[in-house]
Amino acid sequence: MYRDRFHIPIQQKTQKPYIYFCGNSLGLQPKGVLEAIRQELEDWANLGVEGHFHGKNPWAKYHEFFSEKAARLVGAKPIEVVMMNNLTVNLHLMMVSFYRPTPQRYKIIIEGGAFPSDQYAVKSQILFHGYNVKDALIELIPRPNEHTLRTEDIVQAIHDAGDSLALVMLGGVNYYTGQAFDMQTITQEAHKVGAMAGFDLAHAAGNILLHLHDWEVDFAVWCTYKYLNSGPGAVSGCFVHEKYANSPDLPRFAGWWGHDEKTRFLMGPDFTPMLGAAGWQLSNAPVMNMVAHKVSLDIFDEATMPALRQKSEEMIQFLLERIQNLVEIITPFELKDRGCQTSIRVGKQGKKVFQKLSEAGIIADWREPDVIRIAPVPLYNTMEEIDEFSKILKKVI
Numbered sequence: 001m002y003r004d005r006f007h008i009p010i011q012q013k014t015q016k017p018y019i020y021f022c023g024n025s026l027g028l029q030p031k032g033v034l035e036a037i038r039q040e041l042e043d044w045a046n047l048g049v050e051g052h053f054h055g056k057n058p059w060a061k062y063h064e065f066f067s068e069k070a071a072r073l074v075g076a077k078p079i080e081v082v083m084m085n086n087l088t089v090n091l092h093l094m095m096v097s098f099y100r101p102t103p104q105r106y107k108i109i110i111e112g113g114a115f116p117s118d119q120y121a122v123k124s125q126i127l128f129h130g131y132n133v134k135d136a137l138i139e140l141i142p143r144p145n146e147h148t149l150r151t152e153d154i155v156q157a158i159h160d161a162g163d164s165l166a167l168v169m170l171g172g173v174n175y176y177t178g179q180a181f182d183m184q185t186i187t188q189e190a191h192k193v194g195a196m197a198g199f200d201l202a203h204a205a206g207n208i209l210l211h212l213h214d215w216e217v218d219f220a221v222w223c224t225y226k227y228l229n230s231g232p233g234a235v236s237g238c239f240v241h242e243k244y245a246n247s248p249d250l251p252r253f254a255g256w257w258g259h260d261e262k263t264r265f266l267m268g269p270d271f272t273p274m275l276g277a278a279g280w281q282l283s284n285a286p287v288m289n290m291v292a293h294k295v296s297l298d299i300f301d302e303a304t305m306p307a308l309r310q311k312s313e314e315m316i317q318f319l320l321e322r323i324q325n326l327v328e329i330i331t332p333f334e335l336k337d338r339g340c341q342t343s344i345r346v347g348k349q350g351k352k353v354f355q356k357l358s359e360a361g362i363i364a365d366w367r368e369p370d371v372i373r374i375a376p377v378p379l380y381n382t383m384e385e386i387d388e389f390s391k392i393l394k395k396v397i
């Protein structure tokens with residue numbers, strides 16, 4: 001059982017494990033992490049600088065250990081993915097290359113109420129290029145009395161903006177409502193009007209099935225500390241579609257680790273990018289910050305996303321059956337429109353409900369003004385926990 005490969009936090013009072021439904025915020029620690037970190041510390045202690053080439057996992061190549069498995073995770077080719085930086089940094093780096101506004105075409109579509117960091121990043125890019133946020137930013141909001149966006153309305157907004165639209169940048173799964181967007185359709189429609197399509201997969205990677213290459217998404221970014229269980233602030237992922245793999249002229253912010261590795265150590269003055277996403281790297285791999293991801297990604301690769309998603313769907317359906325008559329749920333019910341997170345709306349007494357759940361040993365998360373997010377994940381949560389949760393919720397409410 002995969003659950004046995006994770007540390008499950010234990011309640012002090014009862015010595016029973018918590019019901020941990022917060023993998024959408026910070027995933028649990030795989031048990032192999034400690035040993036993997038010890039290995040790198042040992043190589044550093046024993047080899048010093050030689051660890052770059054002669055360590056068990058040579059640090060100079062460390063980012064390459066992820067290419068194949070990260071590619072499988074997001075439905076990409078190895079050349080299309082790289083692990084580097086953190087999510088918001090990667091979003092900026094991608095926008096430097098893929099948001100190239102002109103007076104004719106400068107608008108960006110995002111979700112109204114997008115994750116704050118995404119809003120700040122997008123708005124600051126608009127300002128950086130000398131445009132006006134009010135004019136350039138199109139924020140999509142649900143219809144009255146609806147919680148989530150309809151694909152048809154997103155498509156309409158794309159066509160309304162038409163040739164003034166430079167970029168569509170949405171979360172793959174919205175962090176608040178848990179809605180998964182139809183990334184394929186959105187990408188196609190964005191391309192029809194000549195715009196780029198990029199996605200923030202913070203809540204999608206390791207949660208839903210992704211086919212970034214086939215969908216022809218232009219770029220995507222994700223973090224690894226949520227569903228991907230790689231520890232606080234762990235390294236992030238970046239996808240650049242293969243069609244840009246060999247585009248040395250595409251403007252970008254450059255650093256030495258993005259330079260062609262064959263000539264990187266000649267230390268020449270002119271930048272020649274690596275092919276593919278690796279050409280957007282700035283710095284050498286932050287190895288200590290990547291170790292946990294290596295361990296975790298091995299587990300995902302072993303379990304496989306299709307199998308995890310299948311179990312996740314069973315868990316979603318079971319949870320919905322058990323709680324749909326107890327609380328208002330703002331996450332779509334249709335499986336294709338969602339991942340494992342269920343956002344429940346608990347009204348004015350919400351904070352109290354949340355506190356009572358916490359006291360009963362449930363770790364979930366609270367979002368202002370009145371939403372509790374519950375995310376049973378297929379790797380380490382169980383049907384029994386969902387059952388137990390629904391009983392506690394019923395009592396509390």
Ligand SMILES: *Cc1c(COP(=O)(O)O)cnc(C)c1O
Nearest residue numbers: 086087088115117175200202223
């Ligand atoms: C978690 C999350 C982030 C976090 O950004 P970092 O740069 O990793 O701190 C950004 N965007 C979304 C949508 C998120 O859910």
